Amino acid sequence: MHKIVKELIIILGIAVLIWLGIAYLDIFPRHPELISEETEEELGDKYLEAILKNPQFTQCTNKFIINSVDSICNRLESAIEDPVYNYNYVVIENSMINAFTLPGGNIVITTGLLKYCQTADELAGIVAHELGHAQERHIISRLVKELGIEIITSGDIFVLGEITKTITSSSFDRKQEEKADEYACKLLQKAKLEPRILARLFGRLKEDTQNNALKNFEIVNSHPNFSSRIKNILAFEVEDTNHVDTLKINWDEVITALGNSNEEE
């Protein structure tokens, strides 16, 4: 009789191990498929609208800045083999150093981040990372997981406001960040840009955070684990055939335009 009980315990143990083991491996999607890409794009537009209604997030209208950012983004987008969305890039006037992805392929970049980047290629690195989150549908997966479909598809203005706060401030999990970094490295390489450029930017952010040199470092809160990520990015295997063709954008002029843009306000 003891043997029977023993076998029962072993069977139950194996079943629980398989269950939890697969759950821990995190290899399955959080089912973003439950929301179609079209619905997601509609949602994304609503969220963007809600963000732009906030007086702290006014849309940048300086054509030179917008064109510069667009040319960086277009270079990256042309290297994407199978784009999930029609991407839309929005620059917002905010000193916060951050970039974030909204559902439906809306990528928001703050002027604070533009100023913090020392070259156009550094901004390309960040955009490539955000494109990684978008292509992998991380944002909608996170929202479905955290809030459920009913809440995120709700048209309630208060709920929309709270969701946009979540999107702009909270972080993805470690695996999603690593995946987006890996995607960024590959995309940058395809776009003939330095694939490891993010390591330089992250290194500077890490240093400035440690020295308390940053005041509006939202990007540090929403993109944690810099040390391990820098290590992974530097370990990225660059193909021998890679020829880096740096972006032909005078970044100093963009920075100057950003200064003028602020003065105009």
Add this chain to the structure above:
Amino acid sequence: MEYHAVPQPEEIEIRERDDAMGAYFMMFATTALGLPLPIINLIASIVYYYVNKAKGRFVQFHILQSLYSQIPVTALTTGVFIWTLRNFFGGYGFNNYYWGYLIMTGFVSLIYFIFSIVAAVKSNKGRFYYFVFFGKLAYHIVFKVRDEGVVNTDPINKAPRM
């Protein structure tokens, strides 16, 4: 604990072999009817057990082994069914625990399916085939020597205590 002797293949009639094999094939026959809730398989197996339980220990063992092993598979699959409905209509996300549970259920069902085919083939040859845990449990229930022959000498009707 005493057990009755296990019958050998030559002692088992063809009719008994067929009935034993039928216990496993019952499951396949009712699978299509039972999906996605395989409770019908389980009900059919219970009915099959009561219809055939008087046909000897060999038949009884195989039916019970099939029935007992169906219980966890049915419970797991019902769990998947309810969890999936809850996720779809309740607006809950399909988290990693769900995927883990789904894969584990699929794995258990596959193992059960393979073992059932092997057991069906063996039973048709008049052989015993023991599943882990369920085989021993069925054997214990069917072959354990019970005190059936001992007559209770205590009178049922007794005089009142004075």
